[in-house]
Amino acid sequence: MVYGLFRDPDKKYGKLEEIVIDIEKYSHELDWSHCTIQSIIWNLENPKIDKETLNFFLKELRDNMNKREEAYSKYYYLKYECLRNELSKLFIITTVDFFLEEIDKLKKQKGLNNLYLEARDNNWLKRKYD
Secondary structure, three states, X not given: OOOOOOOOOOOOOHXXXXXXXXXXXXXXXXXXXXXXXXXXXXHHOOOOOOHHHHHHHHHHHHHHHHHHHHHHHHHHHHHHHXXXXXXXXXXXXXXXXXXXXXXXXXXXXXXXXOHHHHHHOOOHHHHOOO
16 A cells, blocks of 8 residues: 655655555554553552452553564564665665654654554545645
8 A cells, every 4th residue: 555655656665655654553563562561560569459450460461562572573574674675676775774764854844743643544645745
């Protein structure tokens, strides 16, 4: 799926767009899991917690840590394998980190937080060329 991240009449940047959006997706999942894990830890610090609630939070903690590990591995695979390969195919001479930093600068200029969330919520096309 092409989201219109790059002005691309020839559609040669479609794969690059998908990779960037997927990186944003897993970045969002990493942020979300971090917040969830912190919330669970905060709840576990309650000295008056009952056993049933404790077991619930421990299960949630395990699940969220597993989700975080999975998102972490996918994020780094996309970033350092897929994106690096696609940049070299397109003859874009830069590092992966610098490329993503430039994308972040453009997001800030446009008032966007996460490209994946924008595309998912369909707000993307409304602000694309403003």
